[in-house]
Amino acid sequence: MEAESKAVLVIGGGISGIQAALDLGDMGAKVHLVERKPAIGGRMAQLDKTFPTNDCSICILSPKLADCFRHNNIKLHTLSEVKKVTGKMGDFVVKLRKYARFVKEDECVNCGECVAKCPVKVPDEFDMELRKREAIYPYYLQGVPSVMTIDRENCLYLTRGVCRICEKFCTRNAIDFEQEDKDVTLHVGAIIVATGFDPFDPSEISQYGYRRYRNVVTSLEYERLICASGPTGGHLTRPSDKKPAKNLAFIQCVGSRDLKNNSYCSSVCCMHATKEAMLAYEHDPKVESHIFYMDLRASGKGFQKYVTRGEQEYKISYVRGSVAKITEDRNENPIVWYEETRSSKTKKMTVDLVVLATSLVPKKDAEELAKVLGVELDEYNFFKTNLLNPLDTTRPGIFVCGCCREPTDIPESVAQASGTAERAAEIVMR
Numbered sequence: 001m002e003a004e005s006k007a008v009l010v011i012g013g014g015i016s017g018i019q020a021a022l023d024l025g026d027m028g029a030k031v032h033l034v035e036r037k038p039a040i041g042g043r044m045a046q047l048d049k050t051f052p053t054n055d056c057s058i059c060i061l062s063p064k065l066a067d068c069f070r071h072n073n074i075k076l077h078t079l080s081e082v083k084k085v086t087g088k089m090g091d092f093v094v095k096l097r098k099y100a101r102f103v104k105e106d107e108c109v110n111c112g113e114c115v116a117k118c119p120v121k122v123p124d125e126f127d128m129e130l131r132k133r134e135a136i137y138p139y140y141l142q143g144v145p146s147v148m149t150i151d152r153e154n155c156l157y158l159t160r161g162v163c164r165i166c167e168k169f170c171t172r173n174a175i176d177f178e179q180e181d182k183d184v185t186l187h188v189g190a191i192i193v194a195t196g197f198d199p200f201d202p203s204e205i206s207q208y209g210y211r212r213y214r215n216v217v218t219s220l221e222y223e224r225l226i227c228a229s230g231p232t233g234g235h236l237t238r239p240s241d242k243k244p245a246k247n248l249a250f251i252q253c254v255g256s257r258d259l260k261n262n263s264y265c266s267s268v269c270c271m272h273a274t275k276e277a278m279l280a281y282e283h284d285p286k287v288e289s290h291i292f293y294m295d296l297r298a299s300g301k302g303f304q305k306y307v308t309r310g311e312q313e314y315k316i317s318y319v320r321g322s323v324a325k326i327t328e329d330r331n332e333n334p335i336v337w338y339e340e341t342r343s344s345k346t347k348k349m350t351v352d353l354v355v356l357a358t359s360l361v362p363k364k365d366a367e368e369l370a371k372v373l374g375v376e377l378d379e380y381n382f383f384k385t386n387l388l389n390p391l392d393t394t395r396p397g398i399f400v401c402g403c404c405r406e407p408t409d410i411p412e413s414v415a416q417a418s419g420t421a422e423r424a425a426e427i428v429m430r
């Protein structure tokens, strides 16, 4: 009981939740890290490289995933969600629902024999539905815990009572269709919310043609397309005909700074578009990239220098203007129609691929989670904080960091996570 009263609940296993858990674990606090997906890592695991250093995202994330898994003070609860919170600061009681994986975590060695035999093919969420996966699958290659999961919505046995072929071919007897969802009660002194963001769905802005035109993709889809572990093995090819994409248009502020959708700035898009254009050039110096922007926001550490490097070393052309619509020609080449601010002229540009920098929006179920936690959200549905307690929610003992607080980049998310770890430690390590 003494150890439990010293525990902290961290909700969300992206970089923010991971950092908060590691800091607390290292301070000697017990941590329950709750992630609803089959593996921790969050959006950072989906990125190819990271601005402003262009480090390989998964290479800098992987050691933290492994540290979390091995840490004596951190208990990982994947495929889990918080259903109820009662009590008060220093003494919260949390009801957790742990969903069945149908695979024994301590037996599975992620060998892939079962995947090779599974007859089901469904769109892969981690790869932004740009490839298909089986009903038994690893969430992603480097995911932690490094085990398979059976997708209950698509498994033939779980939906229709036939198949079990994975079970026949698993030499470790790791498949367990008898597993059931479990409710677990935790006693914790403080709670950290780190549930991150979702990308805005640009099909709501019909003039950009997303989903109508195959060669119009979102920035997160582009991250998977250019990533060596992604669906094209890192070859930047067009979804329509698999030809190399040589002429790229990046459209900024898609769903951000837009009164019809989200009036706030998503803060990371100017930099990630610059990075994405740099990566295309690194793959092939013949690639031409045009970034269409309203005004460029490069206010972080080293960011202006990064943009200048983009222009000078990577030949990125920054086009100040407003994009009215995207159409396409007979060969499925997107045509960008825009008004150039400097000349006030209406122009068009035909490219191979358009990348929409979609805004970072709150999770769809943010309201539900806020209700469970008894905290308030702000006008956009990010978790509410105040000016002088920027990491405190409206309920004492519950803190918030990363993109569920507001859109932020990785360094800022990590800084906030360490801040929340300190705030939580003040309560549980007193």
Ligand SMILES: Cc1cc2nc3c(=O)[nH]c(=O)nc-3n(C[C@H](O)[C@H](O)[C@H](O)COP(=O)(O)OP(=O)(O)OC[C@H]3O[C@@H](n4cnc5c(N)ncnc54)[C@H](O)[C@@H]3O)c2cc1C
Residues within 6 Å of the ligand: 011, 012, 013, 014, 015, 016, 017, 034, 035, 036, 037, 040, 041, 042, 043, 044, 047, 049, 050, 051, 052, 080, 081, 082, 194, 195, 196, 197, 198, 199, 219, 220, 223, 268, 272, 275, 360, 363, 369, 401, 402, 403, 404, 408, 409, 410, 411, 413
């Ligand atoms: C296209 C793109 C490119 C980017 N490139 C860069 C870059 O180069 N450099 C950079 O610094 N930043 C970049 N960013 C920003 C970066 O992705 C974020 O800063 C970072 O992912 C924030 O981490 P987070 O942990 O707060 O949220 P997330 O990464 O969203 O993680 C949140 C986690 O919480 C889990 N979760 C959500 N709800 C629940 C719940 N109710 N219960 C349990 N678990 C839950 C989610 O499954 C997820 O694992 C980019 C963003 C985009 C969209």
